[in-house]
Amino acid sequence: MIVEYNYDFFVIGGGSGGISAAKSAAKYGAKVALADFVKPSPQGTSWGLGGTCVNVGCIPKKLMHFASTVGELRHDQIEAGWNVDPNQKHDWEKMVYNVNNHIKSLNFNYRMQLTSNEIKYYNKLAELVDKNTIKLTGYNGESEQVTAKYILIAVGGRPQMPENIPGVEKLVITSDDLFWTKKAPGKTLIVGASYVALECGGFLKGMGYEVEIMIRSILLRGFDQEMAERIGIYMENSGIKFLKQCVPENIEVHEGNRRLVTFTLDGVKTQEVYDTVLVAIGRYPDVKGLNLQSIGVQLNKQGKIICSDDDRTSIDNIFAIGDVAQGRPELTPTAIKCGQLLGARLFGGSNQLMNYEYVATTVFTPLEYGCIGLSEEDAQQKYPEDIVVYHTIFKPLEWNFLDSHAGDACFAKLVVVNSTRRILGLHYLGPHAGEVVQGYAVAMKMGVTKEQFDDTVGIHPTCSEELVQVTAVKGDAEVETPSLCYKGLGILITQKPLFSLKQKYSDRLKNNIFNRKRHMRANNQANEIIELERTDLKIK
Numbered sequence: 402m403i404v405e406y407n408y409d410f411f412v413i414g415g416g417s418g419g420i421s422a423a424k425s426a427a428k429y430g431a432k433v434a435l436a437d438f439v440k441p442s443p444q445g446t447s448w449g450l451g452g453t454c455v456n457v458g459c460i461p462k463k464l465m466h467f468a469s470t471v472g473e474l475r476h477d478q479i480e481a482g483w484n485v486d487p488n489q490k491h492d493w494e495k496m497v498y499n500v501n502n503h504i505k506s507l508n509f510n511y512r513m514q515l516t517s518n519e520i521k522y523y524n525k526l527a528e529l530v531d532k533n534t535i536k537l538t539g540y541n542g543e544s545e546q547v548t549a550k551y552i553l554i555a556v557g558g559r560p561q562m563p564e565n566i567p568g569v570e571k572l573v574i575t576s577d578d579l580f581w582t583k584k585a586p587g588k589t590l591i592v593g594a595s596y597v598a599l600e601c602g603g604f605l606k607g608m609g610y611e612v613e614i615m616i617r618s619i620l621l622r623g624f625d626q627e628m629a630e631r632i633g634i635y636m637e638n639s640g641i642k643f644l645k646q647c648v649p650e651n652i653e654v655h656e657g658n659r660r661l662v663t664f665t666l667d668g669v670k671t672q673e674v675y676d677t678v679l680v681a682i683g684r685y686p687d688v689k690g691l692n693l694q695s696i697g698v699q700l701n702k703q704g705k706i707i708c709s710d711d712d713r714t715s716i717d718n719i720f721a722i723g724d725v726a727q728g729r730p731e732l733t734p735t736a737i738k739c740g741q742l743l744g745a746r747l748f749g750g751s752n753q754l755m756n757y758e759y760v761a762t763t764v765f766t767p768l769e770y771g772c773i774g775l776s777e778e779d780a781q782q783k784y785p786e787d788i789v790v791y792h793t794i795f796k797p798l799e800w801n802f803l804d805s806h807a808g809d810a811c812f813a814k815l816v817v818v819n820s821t822r823r824i825l826g827l828h829y830l831g832p833h834a835g836e837v838v839q840g841y842a843v844a845m846k847m848g849v850t851k852e853q854f855d856d857t858v859g860i861h862p863t864c865s866e867e868l869v870q871v872t873a874v875k876g877d878a879e880v881e882t883p884s885l886c887y888k889g890l891g892i893l894i895t896q897k898p899l900f901s902l903k904q905k906y907s908d909r910l911k912n913n914i915f916n917r918k919r920h921m922r923a924n925n926q927a928n929e930i931i932e933l934e935r936t937d938l939k940i941k
Contacts, residue, residue, distance in 0.1 A: 406533060408433060414725075415724065419437070419722075423778070431747035440559075465580070473607050477803050491611060525537040529552070532547055537754065551720065555721070555723050556688065556715050561682050561685050586679070587675075588674075590678045591615065593682040595615075596766075599672070616643060618646070688706070712755075723735075773845045780826055790876075794809050795813070796809075833864070
């Protein structure tokens with residue numbers, strides 16, 4: 402018996418992945434509908450069509466990161482000959498106004514895309530009645546039901562809250578609120594060590610606000626930990642205070658609607674007052690109210706939907722993509738690509754599955770971190786005794802306008818499996834990380850080797866050329882890893898954990914530097930001598 406449905410394909414969730422899948426299915430002639438309903442944050446913040454990335458994620462984050470960066474460059478501009486006022490205060494309200502206007506234009510553009518692709522849009526809250534029936538409830542409480550042959554869950558996630566503080570959701574904000582708040586945040590405590598925490602802390606400090614970041618354990622769990630440590634060092638040196646190995650024990654309203662936070666630091670019970678407390682400790686899948694388990698859709702312990710490689714759930718006609726699906730990278734571009742491929746498989750005759758290996762990504766901390774492939778830790782675990790790491794420290798040419806730019810902050814490394822020479826991991830910490838690593842992702846997916854990198858001619862003078870010129874091998878010295886390799890010195894310098902770069906060095910290493918400086922003077926290498934002097938000061 403042929404069953405007729407209202408739609409061939411119904412998408413629940415109007416974020417990047419959901420819209421991508423809807424457009425892909427429509428392109429192949431499917432009758433498609435999409436439902437999106439934004440549940441306001443505990444602070445009452447809401448937004449339009451487009452999901453987390455567009456409204457409270459990638460887009461406003463990158464714009465605010467840029468705003469911070471151009472402000473910090475004022476000192477460089479002065480040394481480059483521009484007359485600017487480095488003491489001018491940042492106008493938060495003006496920035497937010499412009500950021501929000503851009504977001505609203507994207508919301509409108511997404512609506513137009515749905516219309517132009519003949520996709521029916523429901524601005525209603527969806528709930529599954531059975532495997533083919535969706536109940537849709539509007540803001541006014543009125544509901545209707547529609548049916549579909551295939552259903553896609555692409556609802557993403559929402560910020561988690563600490564569970565140990567009563568009423569915490571009314572006392573703090575999250576990334577769901579920060580990008581839309583009209584009032585400048587002032588002195589801010591950020592709770593969490595996620596990329597969201599570090600990105601927000603970075604741009605707020607760059608705009609001139611006092612920032613403290615409270616971390617329970619390690620920075621950037623899941624990322625390469627040497628890179629995470631270096632990010633922490635750079636941010637700490639920029640003036641951000643890290644409250645390490647502690648969590649908030651209580652938060653209460655203080656005079657002037659500020660927040661009094663209680664925590665234990667180094668064994669001492671401490672209280673501090675902040676204008677704003679921002680929580681960024683992770684995200685949870687936004688599946689509550691979808692009625693998934695009652696119709697048989699299996700979830701893991703974290704509430705994420707369990708899917709097969711073809712994005713199919715435990716119910717054969719229901720699919721899930723993006724942050725809500727178990728084991729998927731929580732990245733907008735992967736959700737977009739996954740949605741495109743799903744539409745092509747269901748309605749275009751394709752059998753291509755999503756490949757999640759060697760996906761490039763960037764963390765927009767003050768010094769940006771871009772990576773592709775495996776971290777050093779994961780590579781060592783997967784290929785024990787067969788990993789070699791090439792690494793280098795470098796200083797961007799343009800940083801030489803201003804002496805305060807650290808000569809040892811930027812860092813790159815390649816993680817190589819020695820038996821095949823394939824590059825398993827590429828890690829870059831420096832300016833414009835996203836622009837630098839994106840192109841390398843093509844080569845990484847094609848199985849590029851270290852020797853092929855060596856055979857590639859770099860563009861000079863750029864930061865990216867460092868990746869095709871790196872030769873120093875981690876561990877090839879008396880001082881064992883983890884280490885910093887100072888380019889051109891032929892020495893390795895041990896790096897201690899927890900953001901500490903204060904080291905003790907042997908007389909042999911100091912003599913090495915002394916002899917290098919003497920050689921440079923004999924060859925009139927003035928710039929190199931200045932850079933070496935800075936390194937010498939760090940050693941002393």
